[in-house]
Every structure is written in C-alpha cells, then in structure tokens.
Amino acid sequence: MGRPTQIAALVERYDAFFLDAYGVLVDVxxxxxxxxxxxxxxxxxxxxxxxxxxxxxxxxxxxxRRWGGLGLEIPAARVVTSGSLLAGHFAAHxxxxxxxxxxxxxxxxxxVERAGGVVVxxxxxxxxxxxxxxxxxxxxxxxxxILTALFARxxxxxPVHLVLPNPDLVYPTAPGALGLTAGAIAxxxxxxxxxxxxxxxxxxxxxxxKPQAAIFEEGVRxxxxxxxxxxxxxxxxxxxxxxxxxxxxxxxxxxxxxxHSAHDGLIPTWRLASLL
Ligand SMILES: [Mg+2]
Numbered sequence: 001m002g003r004p005t006q007i008a009a010l011v012e013r014y015d016a017f018f019l020d021a022y023g024v025l026v027d028v029x030x031x032x033x034x035x036x037x038x039x040x041x042x043x044x045x046x047x048x049x050x051x052x053x054x055x056x057x058x059x060x061x062x063x064x065r066r067w068g069g070l071g072l073e074i075p076a077a078r079v080v081t082s083g084s085l086l087a088g089h090f091a092a093h094x095x096x097x098x099x100x101x102x103x104x105x106x107x108x109x110x111x112v113e114r115a116g117g118v119v120v121x122x123x124x125x126x127x128x129x130x131x132x133x134x135x136x137x138x139x140x141x142x143x144x145x146i147l148t149a150l151f152a153r154x155x156x157x158x159p160v161h162l163v164l165p166n167p168d169l170v171y172p173t174a175p176g177a178l179g180l181t182a183g184a185i186a187x188x189x190x191x192x193x194x195x196x197x198x199x200x201x202x203x204x205x206x207x208x209x210k211p212q213a214a215i216f217e218e219g220v221r222x223x224x225x226x227x228x229x230x231x232x233x234x235x236x237x238x239x240x241x242x243x244x245x246x247x248x249x250x251x252x253x254x255x256x257x258x259x260h261s262a263h264d265g266l267i268p269t270w271r272l273a274s275l276l
Pocket of ligand 1: 020021022023024232233234
C-alpha cells in the first residue's frame, strides 16, 4: 500500500509537485490541515508546483479566487483544470468552429468558447456535446433537448463528438453525503443514445482529466521537470494517472476517498497520513 512517509521528506526529495485540490488542499470544511504550510514551504524553497484538478465548472482564475477565500494562495497560472484541456482536445480533433452543446454553469461554456467551440442552446443542432458539470442546467429538460438533437444528427449519419472533461462519477456534497457528478450524467446519456441506434455502435464520451495522461503532461510542461510527485487522495485518478505517466505518486489518507485495498496492483509510491 505504499511506503509510509512524511511530507517534509517528500518536499526534500522531489524537484516539483502536483497537488490534487479536493481531498488534499481543500474539502467541504475549507482548507485542509497542512495545505497552507505546504504551499508556503514549496514557495520558500523555490520548488515549482501546480494544482491538477478534475473540473470544468470554474475557470482557473475563478478556482484560484475561491481557494484564496479559504486562505490558500494559489495563482491562476498554477491551476490546471481538466476544463482547460478542452483547448488541446478541440485542436487535436479539429472541433473549433463547430456547434457545441454544453452542460454546466457559465464558466463551462467559457471553456468551450476559449477552445474555439460555438456554444448553442440545448435542442439546437450540435456536432459536439461537452458534459462539463452536473450543475447549471435544467434536469432532465436540457438533456432531453440535447438527446433529441443528437438523435436527429445520428439519423442523418452526421458525426457526433462527445467530451467529458471531468469523468468523476460521485462527489462529496457535504460531510457524509455524496452526489452524482458529470461522469454519471455522461453514463446516462451514453445509455440513452444506445437505445435508439438499432445495433449501430453508439458514440462514446472521450474523457479528459485524471487519470488520462494529458493533464499530467500539461503539469510537466508547467513545472519543467519529470522529477515531480503527484499528491492525491484517490487511487483511481491521482495515483493511477501519475504512475501511468512514469511519475511517482503519494496517496494522502483522510481525504474524500475511502481507504482502498490495492487493486490491479495499483500501489502508490508513498503513503501520507496527512500533509502535516
Ligand atoms: Mg481528490
């Protein structure tokens, strides 16, 4: 289950750090114990770091402001959200200029616009659907309208591109409470689309964010070294993604994840009881 260690030893050992936000730096109660001190220590030592977070509901500058309100000084330039990966994804798949339906709050639409997409209202013809967040739209009315538009495209044989910046399925909404997240909405839409295709393969969502490689590679680009440690609280996203990219990973206990036993041989490099 990973070698137990202390944060001070890891700060000494690595040249750069990737920090998960939820469950590591913050939780529903605010900044987590040791988070502020860790950021201050990294700054004092001049060790580059950035936050790698699955989410497309807030622009990096909005996330930075929110964390600033919790007492964490995190410049927007140090925030890599999975929403910000939409730009690279749109470029790689030539999606710029196409009509895009977006499920999420206003910042989600801004991510899509920054990526070059033309945001349309639910029900209008859309070549791209971005399921960015579980909030900010009418459930199920907006999904129904988008499904109708997608079915019309599929009937005509027109391509449909589905993107899921945050593949998380559930999220803690309050202490001891869980709610469904964008990934769960995408599962529902895939199931609905498969129901009317009469045996043809349904389009599938392309997931961005952890554990996919793109967010870690963007992190490496920002910190300028691969001798970097990912500190996260989820095996399936933080640990799996970092190890797959050849990076070391520390798993913090006491975050949002329940304690897992190792599965698929997935073992973090390090185990931390806390950031203190
Ligand atoms: Mg987390």
